[in-house]
Amino acid sequence: MANYWLMKSEPEECSIDDALSAPDCTVAWTGVRNYQARNFMRDGMAVGDGVLFYHSSCAEPGIAGIARVASITRPDPTQFDAASPYFDAAAKPEAPRWLLLDVQAVRKTRLLGLPEMRVLPALGDMLVLRKGNRLSVMPVAPAHWQLIANDLLAP
Numbered sequence: 777m778a779n780y781w782l783m784k785s786e787p788e789e790c791s792i793d794d795a796l797s798a799p800d801c802t803v804a805w806t807g808v809r810n811y812q813a814r815n816f817m818r819d820g821m822a823v824g825d826g827v828l829f830y831h832s833s834c835a836e837p838g839i840a841g842i843a844r845v846a847s848i849t850r851p852d853p854t855q856f857d858a859a860s861p862y863f864d865a866a867a868k869p870e871a872p873r874w875l876l877l878d879v880q881a882v883r884k885t886r887l888l889g890l891p892e893m894r895v896l897p898a899l900g901d902m903l904v905l906r907k908g909n910r911l912s913v914m915p916v917a918p919a920h921w922q923l924i925a926n927d928l929l930a931p
Contacts, residue, residue: 779825780921781816781845782904783879784832784912792829792841795881802846802880806854807862809874813913817875821845821913826921827879830904831887832912838889842925847878885929898923 783805785791795803808814822845829841851872854862867873893899903914916924 779820779822780828780916780918780925781821781825782828782830782839782914782916783843784830786833787831787840788834791831792843792881792884795829795841795843795879796884798881800846800880801882802878804876805879806852806876808852808876808912809862809864810911810913813911814873814875816911816913816915817877818849820915821849821877823847826916826925828916828921828924829879829881836887836889838887838893839885839924839929840887841884842882842929843879844882845877846880849875849877852876883931888924888928896923 790803795801808817825845827843827845828839829843831837831840852862852874854860855864855867855872855874856869857863864873893902894905899905899920902916902920903909903911
């Protein structure tokens with residue numbers, strides 16, 4: 777059984793359009809620097825899982841597309857690159873702290889913004905809507921996936 781996830785990306789770094797224009801519509805999801813988000817990637821995500829591609833830290837945050845997990849996790853090389861904003865001096869190649877996986881964009885959708893999501897009672901307990909939740913990777917309940925991906929954002 778597939779799981780479902782919401783993954784946040786700043787559009788200036790990697791937007792749904794960037795992912796769709798990448799080879800095979802696939803991008804490496806680098807820069808995750810939260811242990812809980814990393815653990816979701818490492819322990820919960822599997823190839824084929826559904827992803828709500830979420831634009832964050834922008835004028836209109838919200839779900840901008842549908843994607844899928846396209847690989848298993850592997851060490852994120854940006855943790856070892858001193859020139860990278862994601863450099864981690866404590867990470868060692870023999871004991872990496874941070875992981876990435878590949879995400880394949882399936883389709884761009886209309887933007888489903890936070891204000892619209894907040895007024896839908898069926899999404900009331902969705903993690904991304906909880907105050908103080910700043911995780912960049914989080915699980916999505918099957919009922920929320922159904923409503924968003926198959927109803928609200930149906931092609």
